[in-house]
Amino acid sequence: MLRIGLLGCGRIGQVHARSATHLDGVSVAAVADAFPEAAQALAAKTGATVMDPDALITSDQVDAVVIGTPTDTHYDLIHKASAAGKAIFCEKPVDMSADRIRECITAVEAANVPFMTAFNRRFDPNFANVQSRIKNGEIGDVEIVTIQSRDPSPPPISYVKSSGGLFRDMMIHDLDMARFLLGEEPISVFAVGSSLVDPEIGKAGDIDTAAVTLTTASGKICQISNSRRATYGYDQRIEVHGSAGMLRAENMLENSVEVANEAGFRRAPAQHFFLERYEAAYAAELKAFADGVTQGTPITPGIVDGLKAQLLADAAALSLEEKRMFSIG
Amino acid sequence: MLRIGLLGCGRIGQVHARSATHLDGVSVAAVADAFPEAAQALAAKTGATVMDPDALITSDQVDAVVIGTPTDTHYDLIHKASAAGKAIFCEKPVDMSADRIRECITAVEAANVPFMTAFNRRFDPNFANVQSRIKNGEIGDVEIVTIQSRDPSPPPISYVKSSGGLFRDMMIHDLDMARFLLGEEPISVFAVGSSLVDPEIGKAGDIDTAAVTLTTASGKICQISNSRRATYGYDQRIEVHGSAGMLRAENMLENSVEVANEAGFRRAPAQHFFLERYEAAYAAELKAFADGVTQGTPITPGIVDGLKAQLLADAAALSLEEKRMFSIG
Amino acid sequence: MLRIGLLGCGRIGQVHARSATHLDGVSVAAVADAFPEAAQALAAKTGATVMDPDALITSDQVDAVVIGTPTDTHYDLIHKASAAGKAIFCEKPVDMSADRIRECITAVEAANVPFMTAFNRRFDPNFANVQSRIKNGEIGDVEIVTIQSRDPSPPPISYVKSSGGLFRDMMIHDLDMARFLLGEEPISVFAVGSSLVDPEIGKAGDIDTAAVTLTTASGKICQISNSRRATYGYDQRIEVHGSAGMLRAENMLENSVEVANEAGFRRAPAQHFFLERYEAAYAAELKAFADGVTQGTPITPGIVDGLKAQLLADAAALSLEEKRMFSIG
Amino acid sequence: MLRIGLLGCGRIGQVHARSATHLDGVSVAAVADAFPEAAQALAAKTGATVMDPDALITSDQVDAVVIGTPTDTHYDLIHKASAAGKAIFCEKPVDMSADRIRECITAVEAANVPFMTAFNRRFDPNFANVQSRIKNGEIGDVEIVTIQSRDPSPPPISYVKSSGGLFRDMMIHDLDMARFLLGEEPISVFAVGSSLVDPEIGKAGDIDTAAVTLTTASGKICQISNSRRATYGYDQRIEVHGSAGMLRAENMLENSVEVANEAGFRRAPAQHFFLERYEAAYAAELKAFADGVTQGTPITPGIVDGLKAQLLADAAALSLEEKRMFSIG
Known part of the structure; x- marks a missing residue:
């Protein structure tokens, strides 16, 4: 039995709690x-005990922590x-600063604890299928x-302002996916960007x-x-x-129904947003973490993957600013 | 809170138990x-109490029974x-004999208890979408x-022998779907059939x-x-x-990945069988039952729908035997 | 060089004339x-000579006739x-009467001339691909x-009245396709039908x-x-x-463009009607006829195929009338 | 009647000859x-007269020339x-050198003759549909x-050596398509490239x-x-x-047939190469040229479009060489 302590009970924390209740051998303890x-x-939903974060982290009722708190708290909680x-399961990004992520790596490696950076899309059954077939x-x-990768609609401007910018907040998932699929580290990054959707974002x-x-x-x-x-x-x-050959994973639609009339053949829109689209990915992600911890097998993506994606996002931001290609590594 | 008593803990009973644990306001009591x-x-999985069937049915801890036992036990359990x-949720078919279903109808109507015949496909999100758009x-x-409607592979011959035959065991779902989509009662039935898949079935x-x-x-x-x-x-x-216009619901595939090479563009096979394909339908079906019971609203498909599908299956069997069209009703 | 004499210069005659001008070794002589x-x-378009039908048929400038005149003239022209x-290429149906088709068969077989019944759909590249893969x-x-098989819109009521009815005018193509794909003769026919589209058709x-x-x-x-x-x-x-396994040929759409918006993903309507949809089939059909005549190889579908499709259409019409299944052959 | 003189009777010249014979009001004169x-x-196929190029260009039997000769001859022929x-219809690229294209522009504008640069893809019915819907x-x-945009297989290395390089030979079509679809001139170009397909190309x-x-x-x-x-x-x-919203034009496949079996659902490969894929585009392109010339309406894409695509290709080549973004215009 892997007893999980959940740090952060917001939207993503609730997703992980639900995943945990469906997994054999996993419980939400705190x-x-x-x-x-x-x-x-x-x-109330999980039968867990409410604790304050420090008590939770040190509780002998907890084997692993799932960090779903705001990004600026990750550093302390990881330490x-x-x-x-x-064992640590940490939402992305590990931190906004690559240097601080490096400090987290030092702490995690010194303690030799299992660590997963929660790039959930690697666990989407479709994308995972693509990657395993490439490997085969x-x-x-x-x-x-x-x-x-396109969101259905822009986030609130307040969110944008504290997000670290599109590359670190949104594209970081795609940069990790690129590493996952390329099977080789990127050595150059070039970015362009505009504010076309919402002028407030540009401002x-x-x-x-x-x-x-x-x-x-x-x-x-x-x-990308x-x-x-x-x-x-x-x-x-x-x-x-x-x-x-070529492998591609198409969008998941809201349903499989098609209507035909004078206007042609119309299928449903794509699933609206990440909670629906990546429901199976979230479940598979936590299972992979739990399996890795309980079986003592390597966990991927690890904290170094978190750093590498962040470095690519940083390079993209610089490339956009300086209008030139950046070399990496 | 709707407290369910589950009669039958086999494959389909387990499906309903899992659905129940995900529903707010529903518990598996026995x-x-x-x-x-x-x-x-x-x-052990649900926290329910093990009872014998008679005790379960009369228990004051139970508001509704879910009947997932062999077909020949339905009659007694319904009475x-x-x-x-x-309240009664009963797997299809209600009974192999239309006359015995009529006796069940008499009992259910006399007791004035809510009743759902579990034609799960009506609750498949895709098929339900088609039907609601027709109505609109x-x-x-x-x-x-x-x-x-095609199964991936034939059932064991032992199952076939006690199944009541293809029309009553397999096509009954499609006959109910036909009624659901036509929005009008069939008045004639014509059937043809062969044994092409497994000679043992023909024997x-x-x-x-x-x-x-x-x-x-x-x-x-x-x-069909x-x-x-x-x-x-x-x-x-x-x-x-x-x-x-035209509405159609295509197959649900195992994943959304397509591979392209010299042989062309290939997508995954269809989801293998009913437990995967109708997972969402099973959940929606039990929710519709629970909502109907707790809110006192009409429940569809009811026991009369169970009878009407059975009568169509009986007519199809006779049509095949006598090589002629049958009029109904 | 195969010199064709075209009997009938209406819509379908023009289609065959265009096909002929694209074929090497084929000319429209008259x-x-x-x-x-x-x-x-x-x-004027083809460089052919205008003749009256009798002169055309006996002209030593003509090797083969393409009959695209009204159905009631086929019998005489074939004789x-x-x-x-x-050599004779004849539009379907050969005749409205199975007995008269039998008389045509007698004449054609006595003269031992090549004969193709123009069931163009057998030559559609998609359907031909399906059939050849079945054979393989x-x-x-x-x-x-x-x-x-659904037309975009009903024909004028004047056409309907002289058409021989839906089974002989429209479904006959599908009945021939059924024979083409089944690879075995039908032995029973059962039909149902309604007038739902245009009450004048019912009247x-x-x-x-x-x-x-x-x-x-x-x-x-x-x-069907x-x-x-x-x-x-x-x-x-x-x-x-x-x-x-399963083979299917989907509709050909007007173009390959898809638009996505709030309403979902929409592709173009199906190609509007037979001249667009079967353009390639018409060309392949005439080529197969010309190849057969010039090379002395068997021509399919022949006049007997024309008879067999007609007999199925006749049986379907009787089945509808008498509300019962008909045995054939 | 527009009388065309065809300069170059190779593969592409034959395509244009065939298109011309299908167009009303157009003939191949020389x-x-x-x-x-x-x-x-x-x-022999078209009824045209064989001439030497200079005689053809000055013949009073010719209203318009179609230039399908090797690229290094275009400059002289255009002058x-x-x-x-x-009137001039010229295969792309107009010339390998932007400066020499500018000289051609001077000559064409001085003579005030109609000119089409043959970017055939603009006339593909699917791509044209996308562009017109954008405009709407x-x-x-x-x-x-x-x-x-991917070719089925690399060209012979001899072709590669005289092609001007991938950007000027192959991507130039996509660069023109980008201008066609963006509806606005590009101001920056960044390129990356590798030799992964054929080491000889890299050498x-x-x-x-x-x-x-x-x-x-x-x-x-x-x-791109x-x-x-x-x-x-x-x-x-x-x-x-x-x-x-989003518009996309998918690949055209060899046929519309899908096979399903244990391996999944498989459709045909994409149409093999440009002669099949752009058959309709070639016909529409020549028709647009002929219509423009005979009706005196503007012709697009013109010679300036040929120059602009070339400048983008040149910039891409420089960007690859210098590993940096280039500004244009």
């Missing part, structure tokens, strides 16, 4: 949140949980990776429309595009072109 | 099964549950309904490949085809052609 | 039509062309054939919506449905379910 | 080729045809254009895999990717994401 009502509500010898050689050598110094090009040492290429708006739902597509 | 270990295993004033007039008047006096044509008083037409084998997964498609 | 202007117009020793064993033994004693079920001696099943209306274009789909 | 047999063969006052506002403001100083990013003054973004190899056929897709 929950903590800055808002007591949020913690109590989740405790404390490492010190307490707990089904399309030969990877040559071009194309990632299209806040951020962009809402962006494209990034990555290359690897062997010459593989990845093109992002938009903060897609009228037809949450647009999440990947495509990998290889020497022996 | 379970019963001819195999004590089956009952105990499900009790007892009616007498005990419990999106394709005008319904003219032709086409239902294709047992049954068929494994069949086609039925239904017509209604206003001239609407429904074509069934096979006990589909190499590409559980083939479950409906299509409705109307005066102003 | 044309005839009851309307001199129609003949002259087509002569004359047979007597003149010309790609889906094992054929078990269920499903044919959906004229015909139907506009129909479904037919065929079976073969080995137990294969075919379901027809409608005289499809708001989304000319609906032409076939599907063949076999012991080892 | 043909010229360095290989007399090629000219004679095409003359001569301009001087002779003939169907997806609001264009934000991101994605173009994927020859060229690339076979490439990605380019364009931006416009208003912040629109275009991503190219490969000289696609195992699944000629991969030609465009997608345009706008403020109110």
Whole structure:
């Protein structure tokens, strides 16, 4: 039995709590949140004990912590949980600062505790299927990776202002996906971006429309595009072109129904947003973490993956600012 | 809170137990099964009390019974549950004999207890979407309904022998779906059938490949085809052609990935069988039952729907035997 | 060089003239039509000589006749062309009367002239691909054939009245397709039908919506449905379910463009009607005829295929009238 | 009647000859080729007169010239045809050198003769449909254009060596398409590229895999990717994401047939290469030219479009070489 202590009982914490209740051999033992009502509500649903974060982290009722609190709290919680010898599941980004992530890596490695950076999309059954088939050689050598990722609508401007910017908040998922699919580290980053969706985003110094090009040492290429708006739902597509074929994962639609009339053949919009679209991914992600911890097997993506995605996002931000390609590593 | 007593802890009972644990306001209070270990295993997962069937039916801890036992036990359980004033959710078919179903109707109506015949496919989000759009007039008047329903592989011959035959065991779902989509009662039934999949099925006096044509008083037409084998997964498609357009629900595939190579563009097989394909339908079905019982609203499909589907299946069997069209009603 | 004499310069005659001009080794030598202007117009485009039908048939400038005149003229033209020793390409139906078709068969066989009944759909590249893959064993033994065939809109009522009825005018194509795909002769026919599209069609004693079920001696099943209306274009789909898989040919759409917005993902309507949809089929059909004549190889579908489709249409009409299944052969 | 003189009777010249014979009001009056047999063969098919190029250009039997000769001959032919006052249809690229294209522009503008640069893809019915719907506002403001263009297999290395490189030979079509769809001139170009397909291409100083990013003054973004190899056929897709929706044109497949079995659902490969894929585009392109010349209406794409695409290709080549973004205009 893996007893989980949940730090943060907001939307994502609730997702992980629900996943945990469906997993054999996993229980939610304790929950903590800055808002007591949020913690109590989740405790009622799961049978967990409400604790304050420090008590939770050091509780002998807790084997692993799931960190779903605001990003600026991750650093402290990771250090404390490492010190307490707990396995750590941490929402992305690990931290806004690459240097601070490096300090977290030092702490985690010193304590030798299991760590997962929660890049949930790696666990989407479709994307995971693509990656495993690449590894099995089904399309030969990877040559071009194309990632299209568009949110249904822009977040509130208050969120944008504290988000770290599109590259670190939104594209970081795609940058991790690029590493996952390329099977090789990017060595160059080039970014362009605009504010086309919401002028307030531009005024806040951020962009809402962006494209990034990555290359690897062997010459593989990845093109990513992002938009903060897609009228037809949450647009999440990947495509990998290889020497022996092409693999692609299309959008998941709200249902399988098609209507035909004078206007043609119409299917449903894409599933609206990440909670629906990645429901199966969230469940598979926590299961992979729990399996890794209980079986003592390696956990991927780890904290170093969190750092590498952050470094790519940082390079993209610099590339946009300086209008030039950046070399990495 | 609706407290459910589960009669039958086999595969379908477990499905309903899982659905119940995910529903707010519903609990599994008691379970019963001819195999004590089956009952105990499900009790352990749900916190329910193991009881014998008679005790469960009359227990004041139970508001509604979910009947998932072998078909030949339904008759007695329905009579007892009616007498005990419990709401009843009953797996299809209600009974193999239309006359005995009529006796059940008498008992249920005399006791005035809520009753749902578990035609789960009506609650599939895709098929339900099709039906609600028909009702909303999106394709005008319904003219032709086409239902294709194929199992991935034939059942064991022992199952076939006690199944009541393809029309009553397998096509009954499609006959109910036809009624659901036509919005009008069939008045004629014509059936053809063969044993092409497994010669043992033919030797047992049954068929494994069949086609039925239904017509209604206003001239609407429904074509159904069934096979006990589909190499590409559980083939479950409906299509409705109307005066102003066409609606169709395509198969649900195992994933959204497509591979392209010299051989072309290939997507995954259809979801393998009913537990995967109708997972969402099972959950929505029990929710509809629970909502109906707790809110006192009408429940559909009811016991009369169970009878009408059975009468269509009986007519199809006779049509096949006598090689002629049967009029109904 | 195969020199063609074109009998009938209407819409279908013009299609064949265009096909002929694109074929190497084929020329349109002569044309005839009851309307001199129609003949002259087509002569101007093709360089052909305008002749009267009798002169055309006996002309030593003509090797083969293409009969695209009204159905009631076919009988005489076939007899004359047979007597003149010309190869014959004849639009379907050969005649409205099975007995008169039998007389044509006698004449054609006595003269031993090549004959093609123009069931153009057999030459559609998609349907031909399906049939050849069936023959190659790609889906094992054929078990269920499903044919959906719907016109975009009903023909003028004047056309309906002289058409011979839906089974002989419209479904005859699908009945021939059923024979083509089943690879085995139907032994039973059952039909239902209604007038749902246009009440005038019903008043004229015909139907506009129909479904037919065929079976073969080995137990294969075919379901056909027809409608005289499809708001989304000319609906032409076939599907063949076999012991080892399923083959289906979907509709051809007007273009490959998809638009996505709040309403979902929408593709174009189906190609509007037969001239667009079967453009490639018409060309391939005439080529197959010309190849057969010039190379002396067997021509399919022949005049006997024309008779067999007609007999199925006749049986369907009787089945509808007498509300019972008909045995054939 | 527009009388065409065809300069160059190779593969592309034959395509245009065939298109011309299908157009009302257009005839092929004269043909010229360095290989007399090629000219004679095409003359035999079209009824044209074989001439030498200079005679053809100045013939009073010729209203317009179609230039399908090797690229290095275009410059002279354009100057001569301009001087002779003939309308000019010229295969892309107009010339390998932007400066020499500018000289051609001077000649064409001085002579005031109609000119079309043969970017055939603008006339593909699918891509033209996308562009006209953009212009009609169907997806609001264009934000991101994605173009994927992959040849089925690399050309002979001899061709590669004289091709001007991937950007000028292959991607130039996509760069023109980008301008066509963006509706606004690119102001920056960034390119990456590798030799992954054929090491000989790398040795020859060229690339076979490439990605380019364009931006416009208003912040629109275009991503293009190219490969000289696609195992699944000629991969030609465009997608345009706008403020109110998304339009995309998928690949055209060899046929509409799908097979289903244990491996899933498989459709045909993409149409193999440009002659099949763009057959309709070639016909529409020549028709647009002929209509423009005979009606005196503006012709698009013109010679300036040829220059602008070339400048983008030049910038891409420089960007790859210098590993930096280039500003344009």
